[in-house]
Amino acid sequence: LVGWIAVNFPEAPIGPRYIGAGNETPRSGGTFVFSAGSNIHTLDPHFAYDTLSTAACRLLYDGLLDYDYDGEMIPSLAAALPEISKDGRVFRFELRDGIKFHNGREITAHDVSWSMHRLLSERVGSPGYPFFKSIVGAPAYHTGQADEVAGIVVVDQKTIEFRLDEADQTFLNALAMPFAYPIAREHVEPLEKEEGIDAVGRHPVGAGPFAFVRWERGVQVELERFDQYWAPAARPDRMVFLENISGDVASARFRNGDLDILYRPNKVNRLFFRDSKAWAPYRAEVPSASVFALGLNTELPPFDNVHVRRAVAFALDRRKLEKLNPGEVIAAGQVLPPMLAPYDPDLPSLQRFDLERAKEEMRLAGLPNGWSEPVTVWVRGEGDVRLAELFQQELKAIGIEIELKLVTFATYLRETGRPRVAQAAFTGWHQDFPDPSNFMDILFHSRSIHPQNSENRSFYRNSELDAILDRARAETDREERLALYAKANEILAREAPWAFLFYPVDMFVWQPYVKGFRPHPVWLNEYRHVWLDLPRQRVSQEIYDQEASP
Amino acid sequence: MIPFLLQRAVWGVIVIMSVVTVVFFLIFVAGDPAVTILGPQARAEQIADFKARKGLDQPVALQFLSYLGVAPCIRKDSPKYLQEDGTPGFCGVLQGDLGESYSHRESVADVIGHRLPRTLLLAAMAILFELLIGLSAGIVAALRRNRWTDTTIMFATFAGISLPTYVTGPIALLIFSFLLGWFPFGGYGVDPLDHVYHALLPSLILAVAGAATYARVMRGELIETLRHDHVRTAKAKGMPMRRVVVRHAVRNALLPVVTLIGLSLPFLVGGAIITEKIFAWPGLGLLTIEAINSLDAPVIMAVVLMFGVAVQAGNLLADIAVAALDPRIRLG
Numbered sequence: 052l053v054g055w056i057a058v059n060f061p062e063a064p065i066g067p068r069y070i071g072a073g074n075e076t077p078r079s080g081g082t083f084v085f086s087a088g089s090n091i092h093t094l095d096p097h098f099a100y101d102t103l104s105t106a107a108c109r110l111l112y113d114g115l116l117d118y119d120y121d122g123e124m125i126p127s128l129a130a131a132l133p134e135i136s137k138d139g140r141v142f143r144f145e146l147r148d149g150i151k152f153h154n155g156r157e158i159t160a161h162d163v164s165w166s167m168h169r170l171l172s173e174r175v176g177s178p179g180y181p182f183f184k185s186i187v188g189a190p191a192y193h194t195g196q197a198d199e200v201a202g203i204v205v206v207d208q209k210t211i212e213f214r215l216d217e218a219d220q221t222f223l224n225a226l227a228m229p230f231a232y233p234i235a236r237e238h239v240e241p242l243e244k245e246e247g248i249d250a251v252g253r254h255p256v257g258a259g260p261f262a263f264v265r266w267e268r269g270v271q272v273e274l275e276r277f278d279q280y281w282a283p284a285a286r287p288d289r290m291v292f293l294e295n296i297s298g299d300v301a302s303a304r305f306r307n308g309d310l311d312i313l314y315r316p317n318k319v320n321r322l323f324f325r326d327s328k329a330w331a332p333y334r335a336e337v338p339s340a341s342v343f344a345l346g347l348n349t350e351l352p353p354f355d356n357v358h359v360r361r362a363v364a365f366a367l368d369r370r371k372l373e374k375l376n377p378g379e380v381i382a383a384g385q386v387l388p389p390m391l392a393p394y395d396p397d398l399p400s401l402q403r404f405d406l407e408r409a410k411e412e413m414r415l416a417g418l419p420n421g422w423s424e425p426v427t428v429w430v431r432g433e434g435d436v437r438l439a440e441l442f443q444q445e446l447k448a449i450g451i452e453i454e455l456k457l458v459t460f461a462t463y464l465r466e467t468g469r470p471r472v473a474q475a476a477f478t479g480w481h482q483d484f485p486d487p488s489n490f491m492d493i494l495f496h497s498r499s500i501h502p503q504n505s506e507n508r509s510f511y512r513n514s515e516l517d518a519i520l521d522r523a524r525a526e527t528d529r530e531e532r533l534a535l536y537a538k539a540n541e542i543l544a545r546e547a548p549w550a551f552l553f554y555p556v557d558m559f560v561w562q563p564y565v566k567g568f569r570p571h572p573v574w575l576n577e578y579r580h581v582w583l584d585l586p587r588q589r590v591s592q593e594i595y596d597q598e599a600s601p
Numbered sequence: 602m603i604p605f606l607l608q609r610a611v612w613g614v615i616v617i618m619s620v621v622t623v624v625f626f627l628i629f630v631a632g633d634p635a636v637t638i639l640g641p642q643a644r645a646e647q648i649a650d651f652k653a654r655k656g657l658d659q660p661v662a663l664q665f666l667s668y669l670g671v672a673p674c675i676r677k678d679s680p681k682y683l684q685e686d687g688t689p690g691f692c693g694v695l696q697g698d699l700g701e702s703y704s705h706r707e708s709v710a711d712v713i714g715h716r717l718p719r720t721l722l723l724a725a726m727a728i729l730f731e732l733l734i735g736l737s738a739g740i741v742a743a744l745r746r747n748r749w750t751d752t753t754i755m756f757a758t759f760a761g762i763s764l765p766t767y768v769t770g771p772i773a774l775l776i777f778s779f780l781l782g783w784f785p786f787g788g789y790g791v792d793p794l795d796h797v798y799h800a801l802l803p804s805l806i807l808a809v810a811g812a813a814t815y816a817r818v819m820r821g822e823l824i825e826t827l828r829h830d831h832v833r834t835a836k837a838k839g840m841p842m843r844r845v846v847v848r849h850a851v852r853n854a855l856l857p858v859v860t861l862i863g864l865s866l867p868f869l870v871g872g873a874i875i876t877e878k879i880f881a882w883p884g885l886g887l888l889t890i891e892a893i894n895s896l897d898a899p900v901i902m903a904v905v906l907m908f909g910v911a912v913q914a915g916n917l918l919a920d921i922a923v924a925a926l927d928p929r930i931r932l933g
Contacts, residue, residue, distance in 0.1 A: 271791075300774070303778070306779075506645060
């Protein structure tokens with residue numbers, strides 16, 4: 052019996068179970084199924100601040116602006132990029148013709164204005180409000196001192212103007228966030244009245260390529276193709292977004308052919324897909340728009356001394372990380388991730404491993420024999436502990452002993468945001484929108500220092516940097532702007548408030564019959580342009596046999 | 602009976618209150634819920650705004666009293682914050698208001714309302730399997746005492762008790778779902794029949810330890826009961842063995858099992874946390890893990906409250922059931 056079972060026991064598939072029908076031209080139809088490991092919190096774009104809610108809202112809604120696959124800003128519901136006044140404070144948008152909500156009604160400038168008002172109102176309480184505070188009169192409206200936002204002007208049915216208090220080019224990035232996606236007033240108002248503001252997140256009506264069908268909470272969201280979408284293209288008939296599918300389950304389902312795309316498989320499966328020749332054509336690894344670092348508190352000794360910070364930045368051998376986590380990380384030496392201009396691989400002040408220079412910096416700091424007491428490094432979990440242990444030896448080589456302080460994520464967030472508490476901490480940032488200001492202003496501008504919940508968790512103050520960042524924010528000339536950020540980038544790498552460590556790499560694997568997918572540099576799970584090459588055909592695993600023996 | 606129930610109820614309330622108090626303050630020791638919910642990307646301004654809306658900027662003691670419903674509502678986004686006449690309203694547990702989840706944009710009652718039935722389905726099927734498998738295995742083992750059937754069953758129960766669900770779960774998934782394809786690979790399905798089908802494997806796994814325990818208890822009790830005089834008398838009267846066992850022996854042997862079932866109810870729901878995680882079952886367990894990780898205080902509190910009530914009710918039910926089965930026991 053045991054022998055029979057052993058002989059007849061099915062084997063795990065080593066390659067795709069299904070391939071496409073071979074259609075050359077994109078075709079509509081089929082159901083596209085994808086999954087995530089936790090819950091979608093809301094389908095109300097004005098509250099979509101987590102990755103899953105954003106991914107779902109990206110299918111349901113559309114905004115004035117969007118990004119293309121190069122990360123460049125493009126018009127979406129707007130007919131073109133806005134006209135910007137000379138002083139960089141007024142943005143004028145023309146709407147596209149024939150843009151409709153899922154209820155079939157045409158979208159006008161009034162809808163854009165009404166949605167922005169909802170977003171900015173205190174009554175609704177969207178977390179997106181701070182991104183739009185620079186609109187003239189937004190704070191007055193938010194606090195109830197004004198009935199409407201003075202800086203949002205509906206010029207005519209198709210034209211809307213935004214006026215800002217001060218020139219701020221990142222306003223366009225803010226407008227491209229899901230927070231600014233218009234929603235249908237006639238649908239939202241009665242819903243809010245009868246069931247409360249939260250109900251909008253359960254019954255979404257947007258203007259995106261897919262319309263809402265149903266949401267079994269915690270299980271799945273189902274969407275169907277919206278035929279009156281302004282940009283007709285071949286699309287699946289249905290989209291199913293499964294929630295709460297853990298990593299192992301998702302990977303196994305994917306290999307079974309039950310999921311159409313797999314995003315960020317967990318470690319074991321990641322190694323499997325990396326090594327698999329059969330899956331190679333259907334796999335992409337791209338750096339994510341994040342950076343991880345060892346944050347150094349510039350207010351506390353020894354890191355109040357720039358030479359000590361630099362010594363740390365030169366002492367860390369980031370290639371070790373790449374070797375230990377093959378394909379999962381890319382060594383970082385500056386704050387900007389590789390896909391974000393003005394990232395510079397040849398930055399003169401690039402942080403990299405150079406033990407001699409590290410020792411030299413310690414001498415310049417007047418600490419040739421190192422720092423007398425151990426330095427406390429705050430870590431958020433076991434992953435950080437392993438990371439820290441990796442660097443313990445190297446910091447010892449320049450005379451810095453580190454002591455790890457393992458705390459819960461909750462404690463970590465609270466304590467590292469307070470001045471003069473954490474000497475050093477593992478830290479990181481993921482972009483909210485693709486603009487250098489989103490890394491530099493938030494993390495290193497002195498304006499981001501507060502008595503509590505500082506965004507600037509290294510408490511770094513540099514008036515020169517502040518001035519450059521302020522100028523760059525307002526600069527309308529693209530080249531000039533990038534030059535300013537390049538300068539800021541150089542300063543940050545040289546001054547080393549963070550010792551930059553790595554950029555994580557994301558992995559996607561998709562089924563052979565899934566076409567039109569490309570990793571998007573801004574949106575994490577961007578499935579708007581996917582089509583399915585159906586009917587899919589089951590193939591025998593034997594065709595992959597030649598690769599089975601390595 | 603009535604005085605006994607009253608006494609138990611009072612004690613129950615005291616126990617639940619103590620647990621709720623401890624957990625409430627623990628959440629604030631663990632970290633700042635506003636900071637944790639909004640995550641590492643949050644701006645100081647967003648955090649301050651969130652705190653003001655939820656009343657998290659108030660003293661913790663006041664927050665607690667307001668949560669209980671003995672102090673006025675401090676959640677500005679609650680419809681009960683201000684009453685129609687402009688006076689402050691109450692929005693606490695005493696008013697039947699569990700608040701709004703911080704991360705799910707929905708009331709806690711609704712969030713739990715979605716999740717609880719799923720976990721109950723899992724737990725109910727698990728109990729069914731526990732009894733079905735555990736009791737029959739126990740009876741067979743007792744009747745075939747010290748033969749190879751008995752030895753095999755006892756060995757299996759030993760393994761069943763020893764193996765935790767986080768070992769058996771993934772192995773079962775690998776074999777029965779991934780390789781053999783007999784069961785769906787985790788998840789919940791879309792219609793009622795589908796739910797049951799999806800629940801089969803996780804509830805079987807959840808039932809392993811319980812079934813093993815019941816089998817051992819049942820075997821021990823039955824062997825004991827079979828020695829009793831009334832059983833011998835029944836046999837002597839020529840009653841068929843099957844009837845002797847079913848009517849006279851098993852009924853008596855069931856007593857401790859019933860107590861065990863009552864006591865195991867809350868643990869079944871608790872054990873479901875791990876099982877739900879493994880099988881991607883979107884029930885209360887997964888919700889609880891997520892709520893704890895993100896310090897979603899209203900959800901954590903509600904779950905603690907529910908578990909408190911469930912444990913108390915389970916114990917009480919067990920006591921009553923035993924009294925009903927055993928005429929020698931009188932409550933009061």
